[in-house]
């Protein structure tokens with residue numbers, strides 16, 4: 106060691122230029138260790154280390170003679186030198202120098218890390234911080250809260266958003282109306298200070314770069330918000346969180362929130378829609394009432410199920426041709442019960458038995474779990490490019506296996522009851538099976554009346570504006586009609602539940618054209634007049650041949666002119682009939698709606714009788730619209746009602 110330091114000192118004394126280089130090298134080595142702040146980093150950077158080790162080692166070896174080095178550093182140098190001697194590195198100048206430098210670097214990095222921890226510790230003693238991750242629902246509460254905070258309204262660095270969503274995902278149908286979308290102003294990423302309950306808080310919003318990817322390429326960007334304040338009590342921030350949560354829930358009170366699974370198998374909020382009133386659904390009132398009452402009773406009877414050891418679950422299957430209102434009814438039911446809808450898409454490529462099972466287990470205890478077109482996944486599975494990873498038994502286990510959530514109502518829809526495996530819809534899994542049929546004549550009249558609510562447009566308002574988007578006297582779009590609701594009513598050209606309607610879009614003089622034609626309607630139509638027109642309209646519409654969606658699509662062409670709707674209804678029915686004959690569209694089948702297929706696979710089966718398989722396998726849906734459940738279930742329900750009645754009487758005494 107002496108030799109080495111002597112040699113170094115000789116070199117250093119003999120070559121002042123080299124001395125400067127050595128000093129620079131040492132400084133650089135120390136800086137590297139210091140600025141990166143971690144020993145592993147220091148050791149991992151081989152090249153830098155090597156270079157710095159050589160020059161720094163020389164510097165350290167010679168530090169005994171460099172009076173310019175601080176005393177403390179000299180002492181450290183001596184200790185390191187003797188350690189190197191003990192390890193037998195003294196003979197090899199470079200190795201010894203490298204070792205010494207590594208040790209010094211490690212020490213410095215250690216001091217820095219410890220210093221960081223000390224600062225962190227101190228910070229924890231005087232600062233309270235809450236963290237919100239965009240992958241969690243709480244992130245939406247905070248964003249929503251922030252967007253309403255006065256600070257967001259005057260912040261000079263702000264981001265603009267048309268949605269308040271976590272994971273930057275869009276919530277459709279939010280806020281804005283018409284052409285002007287709702288706009289939310291939020292503090293931009295970075296540090297912000299604001300006041301809450303007379304206390305200063307600061308917020309740091311940052312976009313997190315996911316591991317192994319860039320923000321731009323790795324799916325939804327993940328964001329992080331931390332909110333901090335001085336002090337040791339969490340109370341202030343907790344009250345902020347509570348306020349934010351309440352605000353968010355209030356905002357959703359009049360809406361139905363729809364969740365769907367994301368690619369990682371987590372539930373994600375995808376849409377929120379205004380609740381759809383039940384009376385906008387045209388269906389057999391007895392059936393509607395039955396299902397709604399059943400659902401209310403179910404959600405009110407958790408303890409009843411628990412006492413009997415029954416799983417607290419209920420299943421509803423709605424079947425019938427496209428456009429008969431299955432999905433719409435489930436939305437209205439959710440609105441009536443104040444529940445959110447969790448939608449499972451069985452055709453999703455990202456879904457496996459395990460993810461489905463986890464998803465079902467992760468639903469909240471009170472919700473509607475919706476599986477639409479439940480037959481589709483298993484029909485597709487037979488084809489060679491199966492799109493889903495779900496097995497039939499996986500589906501069965503998920504919906505009512507041991508891990509399945511209690512307190513949820515499973516709602517399934519299908520156009521093809523006959524394609525469903527009996528096991529899937531057996532009592533216990535599905536407690537109510539209901540067919541939504543095509544419109545009866547009285548339903549056509551009901552639809553007409555709902556479609557033209559009072560007061561309707563007058564001649565004046567019509568003649569002053571043929572632009573349907575500016576009239577205030579009549580609904581300017583389907584979303585204001587009492588029959589439809591936000592975003593759900595098809596435009597004239599896309600009406601009829603996906604079936605193309607040449608009648609509405611192509612023919613000259615078609616209902617669509619009449620929208621902008623001069624109005625011949627009379628001012629101030631009374632409810633009586635509308636009822637009279639509805640009766641005329643329904644006489645022309647053949648019983649159970651058109652779905653409500655088809656009739657709604659037709660009426661959409663006459664938003665302000667019910668007289669014209671009546672006048673053209675006859676022509677519509679005739680043209681629909683001839684379209685059916687020519688095979689361009691499958692409108693107007695007979696009563697057996699299972700024959701009507703949206704994919705054409707059953708076309709012609711009405712004639713061959715193939716579509717009547719439903720009757721053949723014991724599922725004779727024609728006996729009634731609804732099915733009361735097994736005898737045992739009916740008895741349970743009766744007992745339950747009687748028990749409730751007894752309780753009610755007892756409370757009155």
Ligand SMILES: Nc1ncnc2c1ncn2[C@@H]1O[C@H](COP(=O)(O)OP(=O)(O)OP(=O)(O)O)[C@@H](O)[C@H]1O
Nearest residue numbers: 385386387427428429430431432433593594653654
């Ligand atoms: N019974 C009904 N009452 C009120 N509106 C209805 C009814 N049936 C259909 N509609 C309207 O028709 C459109 C399509 O309805 P919906 O999606 O509920 O039908 P569906 O039976 O679920 O169809 P599909 O089987 O193709 O999914 C919606 O705009 C809805 O408002």
